[in-house]
Amino acid sequence: MRIAINAQLLSYSNTYRNGGISRYIRHLLTALARQPGEHEYTVFVNGQETVDRLTQEQDTAAQAQIEYVPVNWPEHRPVSRVMWEQRHLPTLLRQRRIQVFHSPANVLPEMLPRECAGVVTLHDLAFLRYPEVLTRAKRLYHRIFTMRSLRRAALVISVSNSTKKDAIELAGIAPEQIQTVYPCIDERFSNVITNEAKQTFRQKYGLSGGYLLYLGTLEPRKNITTLLEAYRELREVYHREEKLALVGGKGWLYDEIFAKAQSLGLGSAVLFPGYVSNEEQLLWYHGASAFAYPSLYEGFGLPVAESLACGVPVVTSNVSSLPESGNDLALTVDPLDSHAMAAALQQALTDETLRQRCAELAPSLSQRFSAQTMVQQTIALYEQAAALRQARWQKRDAAFAR
Numbered sequence: 001m002r003i004a005i006n007a008q009l010l011s012y013s014n015t016y017r018n019g020g021i022s023r024y025i026r027h028l029l030t031a032l033a034r035q036p037g038e039h040e041y042t043v044f045v046n047g048q049e050t051v052d053r054l055t056q057e058q059d060t061a062a063q064a065q066i067e068y069v070p071v072n073w074p075e076h077r078p079v080s081r082v083m084w085e086q087r088h089l090p091t092l093l094r095q096r097r098i099q100v101f102h103s104p105a106n107v108l109p110e111m112l113p114r115e116c117a118g119v120v121t122l123h124d125l126a127f128l129r130y131p132e133v134l135t136r137a138k139r140l141y142h143r144i145f146t147m148r149s150l151r152r153a154a155l156v157i158s159v160s161n162s163t164k165k166d167a168i169e170l171a172g173i174a175p176e177q178i179q180t181v182y183p184c185i186d187e188r189f190s191n192v193i194t195n196e197a198k199q200t201f202r203q204k205y206g207l208s209g210g211y212l213l214y215l216g217t218l219e220p221r222k223n224i225t226t227l228l229e230a231y232r233e234l235r236e237v238y239h240r241e242e243k244l245a246l247v248g249g250k251g252w253l254y255d256e257i258f259a260k261a262q263s264l265g266l267g268s269a270v271l272f273p274g275y276v277s278n279e280e281q282l283l284w285y286h287g288a289s290a291f292a293y294p295s296l297y298e299g300f301g302l303p304v305a306e307s308l309a310c311g312v313p314v315v316t317s318n319v320s321s322l323p324e325s326g327n328d329l330a331l332t333v334d335p336l337d338s339h340a341m342a343a344a345l346q347q348a349l350t351d352e353t354l355r356q357r358c359a360e361l362a363p364s365l366s367q368r369f370s371a372q373t374m375v376q377q378t379i380a381l382y383e384q385a386a387a388l389r390q391a392r393w394q395k396r397d398a399a400f401a402r
Contacts, residue, residue: 117389124299219251
């Protein structure tokens, strides 16, 4: 079967664009290179440099079944990408006689060829649940393109059961049209990091006394301002001295985060290292005393699962998909209750039974959210989508013949 994947949002830049969706795409392509099945893949990516990076990272054995097609557009002009996806991509799919087309990022081309089954991965419905945390342009784009794509897709992949529930309730997607496939945790998070390496890393950033970690894009939905309030209470009420590291690239509407840290008088107690490389992320996770992810809404919440896979206690929100990614190990609280958040952070830092349990169960997280499971389930959905499209057109042609 001929399958195409639109991997235009795969990014190796040192910005927020190399975040959740980009990592999802990279993990999917890496897993497909290892287990392509019996199919042939055409993967559209942004530029030859991306092709070169992918081929360096991946196993060579399966590359005969995967063709990477570079398409150039400037990352700072997403409208160029949208125009290419909607105007030029359908022609390429038709020319290559693609049978299944997968968009790993919410949106299908409007003019998808008739013989091509569309599969779309839905990461979240934040534009419906929390429209105020997105820019006007993002809200408009998703309300037009994402909603139409969900209704036209042969199958929808949701990244969590919570997102699946939202799609059924908010977008009117039929339950039989959508299935959950969890994202995977990169295998490197299972690597053992020595105590010596952790201490060296902490000393490098002046964090020898330990630190609380947030890792993700700096944007309103992540609810970092409430985390800052909880952190101040942790210092003043519980007398903790660990610093707070807010690690991640600047997304949008982020000025309030920096202003809040200043207004609370936290000063040098809060670090903003900015975007960090994939290699350094591993050290940030393993070196942390505890991890905090108080997001208001997540499609999955991969950093929660990644931190737990490193054996680090986690405090996260009790909403949307975060209890799923927390796998009954994370401490969950109301994301708007800074007092409860501070108490949970204190527990994560001091409860030795919890800390030991997190260390012991870390390997099970990596197994549950494995690349092998993700790619096997995704390929099965490609095959199911192709069968559904064929049956649908056969039924329609039979009706016209009458």
